Structures are given as C-alpha cells and as structure tokens.
Amino acid sequence: MENIEKKLREEAKRLLEEKRVDALVGFEAGTLPLTATPCFITSPEEADRLVWNAFCSQNLAKYVHDLISQHHNSQKRVKPEDRKKKVVGVVARGCTTRSIVLHLQERQYGRDEVTIIGVPCEGYVDRKALTAALDGADIREGSLTGDRLDILTAEGKKEIPLQDVLADNCRTCRFNNPIIHDVMIGEPAPAMPGAVQEYAEVEEFEKLSTEERWRYFTKEMSKCIRCYACRQACPSCYCPTCFVEQTQPQWVGLGEDATDTQVFQLMRLFHMVGRCVDCGSCVSVCPMGVDLRKFLKKLDKDVFDFFGNRAGVSLDDPPPLSTFKEDDKEDFIYNP
Amino acid sequence: MARRKFATLKSFLDYIGIEGDRTIFTWVSASEGERFANVIKGVTAKVQALGPATKLVKEL
Ligand code: SF4
Ligand code: SF4
DSSP states (O other), rough: OHHHHHHHHHHHHHHTTTTTTTTEEEEEEEEEEEETTEEESSSSGGGGGGGGTTTEEEESHHHHHHHHHHHHHTTTOOOGOOOOOOOOOEOOOOHHHHHHHHHHHHTTTTGGEEEEOOOOOOOBBHHHHHHHHTOOOOOOEEEETTTTEEEEETTTEEEGGGGGOOOHHHHHHHHOOOOSSSEEESSSOOOGGGGTTTTHHHHHHHHSSSHHHHHHHHHHHHOOOOHHHHHHHOTTEEEESOGGGOOOOOOOOOSOOOOOOOOOOOHHTTTTTTTTTOOOOHHHHHHTTTOHHHHHHHHHHHHHHHHHHOTTTOOOOOGGGOOOOOOOOTTTOOOO | HHHHHHHHHHHHHTTTSSGGGGGOOOOOOOTTTHHHHHHHHHHHHHHHHHHHOTTTOOOO
16 A cells, blocks of 8 residues: 555656646545545645545545536636636446446536546445444554554553455446546456355345334434435535525425435435445444435346446446346336 | 346336335227227226235325
8 A cells, every 4th residue: 555655646746747637536545543535636745645444434536526527617618719628537446437427328427627646445444334434433543564454542551353344336446447537556466256146135135024124224214314424425415505405496305304304315315226336335324323225226237137237437338327228128118 | 228227226216115016017008999999997906905005105
C-alpha cells in the first residue's frame, strides 16, 4: 500500500502539473485514527495529502458526478463559444469505476470529462464491525500492518485481523479492480475469495416465509430516521430533486409514520434496479445500521438471473432497464 | 422494458414480504373485450382469496 500511495501522489501531481485535470477527488487521512475522508485537490503541491488504504470507504464517483454536474450548470448561462471544459480526476477502485461506467451509460458526462486513476482494492474496513469488535471502545491510536490492525483503546491494546472487519460487500466483491482507467497504479489485486458466494445471503433470506421476510423488512425500516445519508452517499442517486422532496405530487409523507418510511425505502431501493454497484457506501454512512444491502443485493441478483447483466461492469452492455430481449422472462405475466 | 420493470418489481415486492399474488400484470388490447373481462374476474378472485391488504397501508 505504501508503494501505491507514493505512485498515486506522483501520478496526481503529474496530472495536475500538466493541467490534464482541473480537480482531483481522492482520500486523505481522516481526523480520527484509522479513518480516511474524501478530499478535493486542485494544485500539484496538495497531492501529498492523498492516501490509499483500507479505510477509504466512500464511493468517490458521487463527487465526480457532483463536480461535473455543477460545472455543467454553471456553463448554461455562458455563451457556447466561451464555455470551458472541466476535467475531474478521481482515484477509483472497482466499484467506483462501475459507478462511472453507469454515469457514462446514463449520459451524465462524457468520457473526456473524467480522468480515472485506477487503484487495486482488497476491501475496506466496516467501521461498525470494527466498533463492535472493540465492544464500542474509542480508538486512541491504531495502525495497520499487513493484515493486522493494532489498536489502542482505553481498555488496552488489541489486535484484530483485517479479514474480521472487512465490509460485507467487499468480502463478496467480484470487481475489485478498475473496469476502466486512464492510468493504473500498482498491480491488479487478487480476486476476493468470497465472490463465489455473493448471493448466499440473499438465497438464505429467500427461503424464509413471506411473513418472516415482511417482519424483517419492517424491523429494519423501523430503525430508519430518514436522514437520507444513504441517498446522499449513493452515486446512483443523482436526481436534482429526489422524489422524497417533491411536493407536487407528494409521493411520500415526511413524518414519522412507519408506512411512509417503508415506502420511501421501497422506492429508493427500487430506483436501484440494475444500477446498484454494491459499493456499500449507503450501508457505511447509515447512522442507524439499517440492513440495506439485504435488499439491494436482491435487485442485483434478480437482474443477473433474469437478464444476465450486472450494473456498470461493461461500457458495451446497455443498462438492463433501457433495453430488452425477445425472450425476456415473462412467466410472471398473468394469463387467465 | 416495461416487462423487465414488472418482472423485477413483482419479485422484489415478494422478497420484502408482499405476497407475490398481489402484484398482477398482463397486457390487454382494446379489441380483447372477453379477455379483459376474464382478467378482471381472475384478479378479483385472487385478491378476494388473499383478503384485504394490510401492508404498506398508511393509517390516518
Ligand atoms: S431515491 Fe430515486 S428519486 Fe431520489 S435521488 Fe435516488 S434515484 Fe433519484
Ligand atoms: S442512512 Fe439509514 S437512517 Fe438515514 S435514511 Fe438511509 S437507511 Fe434511513
């Protein structure tokens, strides 16, 4: 990882010096031990802030979309001949590039507006799992050596194997290396061993009875406080006005009603059909620990089972809901 | 495309615990009067068998 960080900084510096990117989105060290936070860099001197490690959790494609669409908006009132192009660089692993592929397919920006610095990825630490492994104790100091986390809390020292606290989506990730890139840093990472069981959790859940499934759905959604952090973190949630904020018509009530929350969740989840890349960003930002992945992974599984397609894994595949095949599944159609 | 959306919607609603039989989808052309009547009869029978929907219903 050290080596990757060094190359990453060099590459970032070069891109900024040569003015091939106007802004670069990456991660810098967080303010707390064992954290990393997204950062925005516009001058070569700042490149040394960049880090790349197992604490980089968020999907940076979100910010790529934000920056580029803000720029597009700012150019609307400019005379066509005076319009400027802006290129955003991004440090991207497998899932981040899948989101970028999705944005490109959905015509959000052009391939020439984004420069992808590809990095290999072996998964990130699930902060909630780490907190649980420490019984909630605050981390005073911490370091990662190879596959071992050494942590100092008020209770004393503790060693935790990295494998024990990896995020669920990383354990079963099939695409941990960039799908597309302009520059690649380091060697591709080995495949994640759990990838073959990516749908195991969904299959278990499918075996439950309808009532058990409904109980689980309502139990999980009853934790939700409608903070919308999941939506804000999601690279696929980029609508200028989300349906939850629309008032004409008002699709879903804003109060504390449990049904409103279930409907909000159902609708947001369903907007992710063939669009969720399983980056785990929503799960990692959720303050209430709602098990969103249980439901999102089902959408992924169905799209793959029904249409043989996974979100954002190839620029050539059309998005599954914008195309059809003659022999698409139709046994669900009611024929009296 | 609509077919794809409904296939996933029906499956997803069933997955979260809304009985699969409640999501019914079919195509009827304006010239198919008899088929239309049969569809409505069939749907009504299915829904009656399931009883009133209680899930995702907001109490006011
Ligand atoms: S939940 Fe749906 S409407 Fe809201 S931002 Fe996401 S995709 Fe758009
Ligand atoms: S982040 Fe969690 S609590 Fe907030 S709206 Fe999403 S699911 Fe609900």
